[in-house]
Amino acid sequence: MHFAIxxxxxxxxxSVLECSMIKRAxxxxxxTSELVNFRKFATxxxxxxxxxxxxxxxxxLLKPEPLFVAVEHLLQGRSRTDIPIILLTPQGKNLTQRRxxxxxxxxxxxIICGHYEGFDERVRTHLxxxxxxxxxxxxxxxxxxxxxxxxxxxxxxxxxxxxxxxxACDSFAGGGLLEYPQYTKPQSFxxxxxxxxxxxxxxxxxxxWRREQALLRTKLRRPDLLQDx
Ligand code: 6GU
Numbered sequence: 273m274h275f276a277i278x279x280x281x282x283x284x285x286x287s288v289l290e291c292s293m294i295k296r297a298x299x300x301x302x303x304t305s306e307l308v309n310f311r312k313f314a315t316x317x318x319x320x321x322x323x324x325x326x327x328x329x330x331x332x333l334l335k336p337e338p339l340f341v342a343v344e345h346l347l348q349g350r351s352r353t354d355i356p357i358i359l360l361t362p363q364g365k366n367l368t369q370r371r372x373x374x375x376x377x378x379x380x381x382x383i384i385c386g387h388y389e390g391f392d393e394r395v396r397t398h399l400x401x402x403x404x405x406x407x408x409x410x411x412x413x414x415x416x417x418x419x420x421x422x423x424x425x426x427x428x429x430x431x432x433x434x435x436x437x438x439x440a441c442d443s444f445a446g447g448g449l450l451e452y453p454q455y456t457k458p459q460s461f462x463x464x465x466x467x468x469x470x471x472x473x474x475x476x477x478x479x480x481w482r483r484e485q486a487l488l489r490t491k492l493r494r495p496d497l498l499q500d501x
Contacts, residue, residue, distance in 0.1 A: 273378065273429050275305040276346045277418055278339065279385040280321060282307035284415045294423060297432045305422070310342035322388050331389030339384060339395050346382055357382045357401045359391070360414030360421070364403030367421060369442070371404070375421075376428035383421065385414030448497055449490045452482040 277285065285307055288294060297303040311319045314337070322332040343357060356378060365371075375381060384400060396403065406417050426432055433439050443450045455466040469481045490497050 273303050273376070273426075274380040275303065275383060275422060276308060276380070277305065277383045277385065277422075278308045278310045278342050278346075279415055279418070280309060280311055280387055281385075281413065281415055282309050285419065288419045288422070293432060294426055297426050297429065300431065302429050302431050303426055306346075308342055308346065310338045312338075313341040313345065314338040325389075333389060334386060334391045334395065336392040336394045336399070339391075340399055343382060343384070343399055352399070353401060355380050355382055355401075357384065357399060358421070359384045359386065359396060359400035359403045360405070360417040361386050361391070361403050362405050362408075362410050364405035367404045367406055367417075367424065369424075372421075372424040373428055375425045381425070383414075383418050385418050387413040449486040450494060450497070452485040452489070 279285070285305075289298065289305060294303075298305070311321050314321050314335075321334060321338050323335050325331070325333050343352075347355065356375065358381060360383065384395070404417070404421065406420055411417060428439055453467075455470060459466050459471070467481070469477050472478070
């Protein structure tokens with residue numbers, strides 16, 4: 273799977289691409305990524321990527337041209353609708369586990385990170401094919417959101433996690449429930465004991481307890497997840 277990331281701050285991605293699971297996915301050849309500084313595609317002498325909004329008001333907007341040319345360069349003659357072109361903005365739909373799973377089946381994604389006060393609207397209407405947000409809060413730019421998107425999708429690419437069951441069991445993916453509580457050694461830590469059922473060796477009882485705990489926890493913390501159950 274190939275990720276092309278359009279950003280004014282490619283250096284922000286170094287630590288994430290060079291650590292842990294994302295690094296190994298690249299080393300194994302399962303994933304490739306490309307950082308494109310779209311400032312390079314600005315044609316004026318100062319490589320201007322932003323400008324003031326028509327109609328007045330504060331702040332600067334990303335100009336359409338450098339982004340269009342950068343994405344067209346990445347498309348290499350393919351049509352805009354052949355590849356998801358994802359704009360990261362707080363105005364997008366929330367990223368969900370389901371969307372991450374769908375995106376993990378694609379061969380290639382083009383990701384656009386915004387900055388400043390926003391984009392010229394034509395980037396939304398005639399360049400991006402979808403807009404995604406992480407949630408209802410505002411980040412300075414799309415870069416951190418792009419890293420979250422990258423992480424959530426790459427871990428679902430077949431072969432990236434050692435055993436495929438670990439991704440399938442995640443909260444939200446494992447039947448739409450939050451995960452049940454888990455314990456490791458020691459059996460008693462500062463007087464806090466591991467629940468007896470987990471030590472019983474009774475696999476059916478353990479499975480029942482886990483299911484109950486997952487339901488209870490979901491009911492208490494995220495009742496919204498149970499609504500379509
Ligand atoms: Cl995708 N971008 C920005 N700038 N802020 C956000 C976001 C994205 N998601 C949540 N907040």
